[in-house]
Amino acid sequence: MTNAELPLLGGARVQLRMLRAADVPQLYAQFSDPKVMRYWSRPPLMRIEEAQTLFEELDRGVRAGEFAQWAIARHNDDLMIGSCALFAHQKAHRRAEIGYALAHAYWGHGYAVEALRLALDYAFSVLDLHRLEGDSDPRNAASIRLLERLGFVREGLLRERWHVGGEIQDSAIYALLARDYAAASISSAANSSTVNSSTAAESARHA
Numbered sequence: 001m002t003n004a005e006l007p008l009l010g011g012a013r014v015q016l017r018m019l020r021a022a023d024v025p026q027l028y029a030q031f032s033d034p035k036v037m038r039y040w041s042r043p044p045l046m047r048i049e050e051a052q053t054l055f056e057e058l059d060r061g062v063r064a065g066e067f068a069q070w071a072i073a074r075h076n077d078d079l080m081i082g083s084c085a086l087f088a089h090q091k092a093h094r095r096a097e098i099g100y101a102l103a104h105a106y107w108g109h110g111y112a113v114e115a116l117r118l119a120l121d122y123a124f125s126v127l128d129l130h131r132l133e134g135d136s137d138p139r140n141a142a143s144i145r146l147l148e149r150l151g152f153v154r155e156g157l158l159r160e161r162w163h164v165g166g167e168i169q170d171s172a173i174y175a176l177l178a179r180d181y182a183a184a185s186i187s188s189a190a191n192s193s194t195v196n197s198s199t200a201a202e203s204a205r206h207a
């Protein structure tokens, strides 16, 4: 990825936009919540200063073109309700990984599927990916439902791959191919989404 600034991606109810310093309280609320962090690749944040540091790391990485990192924000008040990232982009192989989380208060409303469709459109059209991968703890039922709803196919299980807070976790590996995404007509274009040129851009089990 080489874009120092990412486009704003607009859906029906949410948009993907660049993280801002003003989002640090929401970033902290999200990544300090044990419910959100149960299957993440790192333990919950303990201090707001860690969220400030995380914000600075993510912002630097986006501006350096290392990954795409968006806040998922509500259209009506621009409040950050989650995060979504495309990372581990291997240009030569046209593949990357996707990561996502919503603050717990916003689970169960379809916001994640809407936000990920925007990110998938970007991944397959703008980045021209051939393959997008998702890594989910096999016990993370909500995450697996989300991936499968979007057409991701489970390809295998990598055993004991993460050490988080004293627990060893497996990875269920999912992937979506560009041709399957196109064929399934699950593009957010069908949901009246738009891409504009405003600026904006986390991480999976990987913030």
Ligand SMILES: CC(C)(COP(=O)(O)OP(=O)(O)OC[C@H]1O[C@@H](n2cnc3c(N)ncnc32)[C@H](O)[C@@H]1OP(=O)(O)O)[C@@H](O)C(=O)NCCC(=O)NCCS
Pocket (backbone or CB within 6 Å): 035, 036, 037, 039, 040, 099, 100, 101, 102, 103, 106, 107, 108, 109, 110, 111, 112, 113, 114, 135, 136, 137, 140, 142, 143, 145, 146, 204, 205
């Ligand atoms: C993974 C995660 C983002 C999924 O969030 P979610 O709220 O379940 O996903 P969605 O926003 O797509 O909502 C889908 C649910 O909302 C319901 N829903 C309600 N209104 C809806 C609407 N208008 N449109 C679509 N779905 C709607 C759906 O029926 C669905 O429920 P179901 O899963 O019980 O069938 C969330 O569980 C999370 O943040 N987990 C912690 C972080 C994490 O583990 N990330 C993955 C690391 S790999």
